[in-house]
Amino acid sequence: MTDRSELITQFLKSAEWDHATRANLAGDASNRSYDRLTDPMHGAAVLMNAPPERGEDIRPFVKMTNWLLDQGISAPRILAADEEAGFLLLEDFGDDLFARLCGTARADEVELYTAAVDVLVHLAKAPPPADIAPYNSATYLREAQLLTDWYLPAATGQDTSPELRAEFDSLITAACDGLAQNAVVLRDYHSENLLWLPDREGIRRVGQLDYQDALLGHPAYDLVSLLEDARRDTSPDLQTAMFDHYVTQSGVDKAHFSLAYNTLGMQRNIKIIGIFARLCLRDGKPVYLKHMPRVWDHLQRDLRDPALSALADWLARHVPAPTDDVQKRIAGAGR
Structure with missing residues (x-):
């Protein structure tokens, strides 16, 4: 061989x-x-x-x-x-990842993020490729179940009961039901997958790296992926400015888009917490646990939407926050 x-x-x-x-x-x-x-x-x-x-x-x-x-x-x-x-x-697009440039004298964070949002406005209007799979309720649920499959058992030291699973599944399905599937979403649109190419013009200044898992879903998904970054802090002011920029440039209804944004942020952050637990437990990569508190904070912001109150209550009752002690427990279970 x-x-x-x-x-x-x-x-x-x-x-x-x-x-x-x-x-x-x-x-x-x-x-x-x-x-x-x-x-x-x-x-x-x-x-x-x-x-x-x-x-x-x-x-x-x-x-x-x-x-x-x-x-x-x-x-x-x-x-x-x-x-x-x-x-x-x-x-080769070089080494100027957004994650490396932001916060340095070499780049203006607002300029970079504005260009990245402009790409998403452009994407939302593009005719999708043939045979692209839908980002539907079944997919949202399967991804969210990473929380009850991996994070919750490791964080509590107990298997997730069938009753808890059923309650969680019902809440996720109800929250994500009916989300539009009318735009290509790249699904990993964040600072470590975007490269700054200042010698180019317009949206071409933003180099893409990781998009092979693209689906046809709601355009808010990539925006929340960008602004609620799992690996770097983005200020509330930047998040608000970029959200408003997207709404203005795309012409979407702000109230409806805000609900989709919060719902998809909730789903994505729940999924990421589960993925980071799985990376530690199954793949021996505990380094991702350090990002959990940031993702948890994003999740709490999303859950302030009144439409997500039932899910917020369930999570508050059953899912512990990724404190230092919880992270140590997960890391210990992964050894």
Whole structure:
């Protein structure tokens, strides 16, 4: 059986990048890994290594890349591909992630976030790609169940009872029922997946990195993903200004959009708390636990919406906050 290092060598040779030097780039929570290639003739590129034997499939990424480029959005151009083996050679957007630039003298946070919101306004009006799956009530529920499957048992030390599961499922379904499915949502639209490309113009200044899980859903989802960032603090003033900017530029009804925003923020933050617990317990990655308090704070803000009061009451009664002690308990269960 040919190992992946040999397959990479073969792929780079076929793409005529076999003389490039390679340096590892920071990965993510998936099984994908990335190397930066530097070649004296071709310049720089990024190698995506997505092992199919570990459940990775680059075809959705390729499909969405081509669609985003067709919409005038800065996705990395594909320089070479081996879809069967799980390799892509991608345009290199550099290192200027929003998460790195914000708060430094090199960038204006408001300028960056305004451009990112403008991308979402543009996306909401774009004709969706063929065969894109819907972000429907069943998907919202399945994702939210990560809380009762992973976080709640680890945080309390007790299995989630069938009665609690049924109550939670009913509340989530009622909250998310009827949300529109009329826009492409990229689903991981936040500061560590957006790159600043100031030499470009308009919405093309915002480089996209992680969008292979895109679905057809409500446009508020990506906005709340951006503004209620799980990994960096965004001030209430920035959140309000960017929310209002989206409403003004898109022409949506503010009251209806606000309810969808709070509902999807609730669903997303519940899901993320469950994902971070799973990353610790199943995958041995406790580093994500440190972000839980921030996500919990976002969740509490979303739950202030009167339409979510029943769910807020249920969570207050049954789900402990991710305090230091709770995080230690989860980390201990993951060993």
